[in-house]
Amino acid sequence: MSDVVTVERVTIPPTGACQGCAMVLISRHALDTLGRNSAVIIPASCGAWSGAMLIDRGPTQFPSAAAAASGVARGLKAAGHKNTNVVVIAGDGGTYDIGLQALSGAAERGERIIYICQNNQAYMNTGIQRSGATPRWAWTTTTPIGSVIQGKTVWPKSMPEIMEAHHIPLVATASIHNIPDYKRKIKLAQRLTTEEGKGLSYIEVLNTCPTGWRYSPEKMVTMARLAVETGFWPVYEVVEGKFKLNIKPKTLKPLKEFLQMQGRFRHLTDEQIAEMERWVHERWQRLLERDERGY
Amino acid sequence: MVKEKIDFLTGNDAIAYAVKLARVKVIAAYPITPQSPVTEKISEYIANGEMDAEFIEIEGEHSCLAAMRGAGACGVRIFTATCGPGLMYAHENLEMVHRDRIPLVIAVPNRSYSSLFADYTDSMCEATTGFIQLFVESPQEALDTTLQAFRIAEDHRVLMPLMVLYDGYVTSHTGATVRLPSQEDVDRFLPPFKPYAVRIDPSRSEFIQWDTPGVPLQEMEHEQAMTNAKEVIKEANEEYAEIFGRRYGNGLIETYRVEDAEAALVTMASMTGTARHVVDILRDKGERVGLIKLRSFRPFPAEDFIELQEKHGFKALGVCERDVTHGCNYGEVYGDLKASLYDLADRPKMLNFILGLGGSDIRVQDLQFAYQKVLEAARTGRVEKQTWFGHEIGAVEIRLAGF
Numbered sequence A: 001m002s003d004v005v006t007v008e009r010v011t012i013p014p015t016g017a018c019q020g021c022a023m024v025l026i027s028r029h030a031l032d033t034l035g036r037n038s039a040v041i042i043p044a045s046c047g048a049w050s051g052a053m054l055i056d057r058g059p060t061q062f063p064s065a066a067a068a069a070s071g072v073a074r075g076l077k078a079a080g081h082k083n084t085n086v087v088v089i090a091g092d093g094g095t096y097d098i099g100l101q102a103l104s105g106a107a108e109r110g111e112r113i114i115y116i117c118q119n120n121q122a123y124m125n126t127g128i129q130r131s132g133a134t135p136r137w138a139w140t141t142t143t144p145i146g147s148v149i150q151g152k153t154v155w156p157k158s159m160p161e162i163m164e165a166h167h168i169p170l171v172a173t174a175s176i177h178n179i180p181d182y183k184r185k186i187k188l189a190q191r192l193t194t195e196e197g198k199g200l201s202y203i204e205v206l207n208t209c210p211t212g213w214r215y216s217p218e219k220m221v222t223m224a225r226l227a228v229e230t231g232f233w234p235v236y237e238v239v240e241g242k243f244k245l246n247i248k249p250k251t252l253k254p255l256k257e258f259l260q261m262q263g264r265f266r267h268l269t270d271e272q273i274a275e276m277e278r279w280v281h282e283r284w285q286r287l288l289e290r291d292e293r294g295y
Numbered sequence B: 001m002v003k004e005k006i007d008f009l010t011g012n013d014a015i016a017y018a019v020k021l022a023r024v025k026v027i028a029a030y031p032i033t034p035q036s037p038v039t040e041k042i043s044e045y046i047a048n049g050e051m052d053a054e055f056i057e058i059e060g061e062h063s064c065l066a067a068m069r070g071a072g073a074c075g076v077r078i079f080t081a082t083c084g085p086g087l088m089y090a091h092e093n094l095e096m097v098h099r100d101r102i103p104l105v106i107a108v109p110n111r112s113y114s115s116l117f118a119d120y121t122d123s124m125c126e127a128t129t130g131f132i133q134l135f136v137e138s139p140q141e142a143l144d145t146t147l148q149a150f151r152i153a154e155d156h157r158v159l160m161p162l163m164v165l166y167d168g169y170v171t172s173h174t175g176a177t178v179r180l181p182s183q184e185d186v187d188r189f190l191p192p193f194k195p196y197a198v199r200i201d202p203s204r205s206e207f208i209q210w211d212t213p214g215v216p217l218q219e220m221e222h223e224q225a226m227t228n229a230k231e232v233i234k235e236a237n238e239e240y241a242e243i244f245g246r247r248y249g250n251g252l253i254e255t256y257r258v259e260d261a262e263a264a265l266v267t268m269a270s271m272t273g274t275a276r277h278v279v280d281i282l283r284d285k286g287e288r289v290g291l292i293k294l295r296s297f298r299p300f301p302a303e304d305f306i307e308l309q310e311k312h313g314f315k316a317l318g319v320c321e322r323d324v325t326h327g328c329n330y331g332e333v334y335g336d337l338k339a340s341l342y343d344l345a346d347r348p349k350m351l352n353f354i355l356g357l358g359g360s361d362i363r364v365q366d367l368q369f370a371y372q373k374v375l376e377a378a379r380t381g382r383v384e385k386q387t388w389f390g391h392e393i394g395a396v397e398i399r400l401a402g403f
């Protein structure tokens, strides 16, 4: 057995992202796994700093990633191309908020799109403003720590559940501390969406963004692992309706361990931490039950 | 000899038929009054196997234009139709279609914003976007122009998106006799789309890094493309006439009884038919009046107007249009035409008639009034009031209960 593994890379460093940016891992591993017979659409977001690529990049504006991808998928079909992966890498803002309508439409139409959401829980590219994915109480530049209001006042949306309601072949979450699991899901999406034409696949990855979350870049992978081990970011998949919790710690670590590492949560009171932990544990319980049931 | 069928079609159906004849490959569309029948007809063609195309039943116009842009990037012939609020909603991606030099053809049955009926509030918002805009008068011209549109937009000297504009309801929903060309003849006029460069092509073995010029250079290049479009529109009009025997002036403008005219009106789209009738009435009375139909609003045929003015020396011109540029007290076309003629030593007095807003009728008496005013200006050399609104001369807006 040879020790040398050759990988046909699609992405070429360097990138324009911040030091310790997890988004770079998200786009690189997706595109390198899918290979050259692909086209990628990256709407306005930090993903735009993913660096050079050896595949064609499709056009899009911030609100229209999934719509542009629909056009590319149909255009490629009309031009006679077969088995080309049409990939979107969008931020949480471009997915949860301004791009939600386009994504919902594309999912309902069964477009052959592999949609990857890199969720850094805010509009980072424009300067850390809150999004529909920003956690409750988190600091952002539009949810500042004021004398009257401190941080975001509402819970985030459950985007993967919204996508599940579209009856698409694959809805999955992933974490950059477990790349093999992420790559497996990318390959699954390739089979279900590109090869078998069963419709849109949705994969959402937590993008542990040091710049926006206010922590030191070398802790990027630790942060991702802690997010999963505290239940803050459950990693699961729903493949053609079958549910599976992919990473299942026996007991969850205290949420505080994850929160206290980040400047954006520094102002939280013990009560707020306890309430967020309750919220996280309730969701975890629901997911455990689904895992038990298998759907 | 061309083979033709004669049928009774609305403007919308005529355009759908042209799209089928043009062998369009990808269509995305979202319904809006009065465009919906175009979309419905094309859906029928595809459902009945009469047309081999991808139809994206998109969830809104902003997405629609994004999808068209995506499909266009793959190097295939594309088409959509929208108007009024739909066109306005799509604005961001309309802008991007021209920046990508995608030769998209859009049919626009013009519609006002808070009325369902015709005026140019919608498309005039795009006067600076970089779309070629051809205003057509009848279902026949809508069909012919849609076929020409693909030739013009896809020409490598142009590569700019194009709107075929026709009056909502007046032309979109009113039936008229239309000569339908055969597929065979259309294939001679309109060969398959040959893209200049395909932006998304996964079969390419070499990777191409696309580099669009920076904004200042891009804008200059697009202006050149628009200038080129003037010639290409004329060529398409001539070659179409050679095959099918129908010609629309020189492609950019069309004149009617302008010889020896001391005053003329400039009209657009469906009001032109009424204006021809009024010219005939006035000519019978011995008045020296003529008519210029503006077919190409973008690119604006300044040179053709200059040539016409130099040849005929009109003493006064009146511009009739269904739009107003608020804060200027005139419409887009008036401003553009006045600017075009300003440097001439022998320039005409100019009046503006803002008619048909919100779909109000443009009546014979409105145009008679306009001719009377331009004739006065021609004879006295004075303009007492530059801009007249339809309301001031008795036009009545169509209003539906609840709107």
Ligand SMILES: Cc1ncc(C[n+]2csc(CCOP(=O)(O)OP(=O)(O)O)c2C)c(N)n1
Binding pocket: A044, A045, A046, A047, A062, A063, A090, A091, A092, A093, A094, A095, A120, A122, A123, A124, A125, A126, A131
């Ligand atoms: C129509 C429109 N509105 C606003 C913007 C400005 N804008 C660009 S990127 C962005 C935020 C992106 O946030 P997200 O999708 O979460 O990606 P991230 O930058 O966090 O990676 C915004 C608001 C835009 N480009 N287009």
Ligand code: SF4
Binding pocket: A016, A017, A018, A019, A020, A021, A022, A023, A046, A049, A120, A124, A125, A207, A209, A210, A211, A212
């Ligand atoms: S702001 Fe965050 S997501 Fe964006 S490039 Fe920097 S680290 Fe990456």
Ligand SMILES: [Mg+2]
Binding pocket: A091, A092, A093, A118, A119, A120, A121, A122, A123, A124, A131
């Ligand atoms: Mg974000």
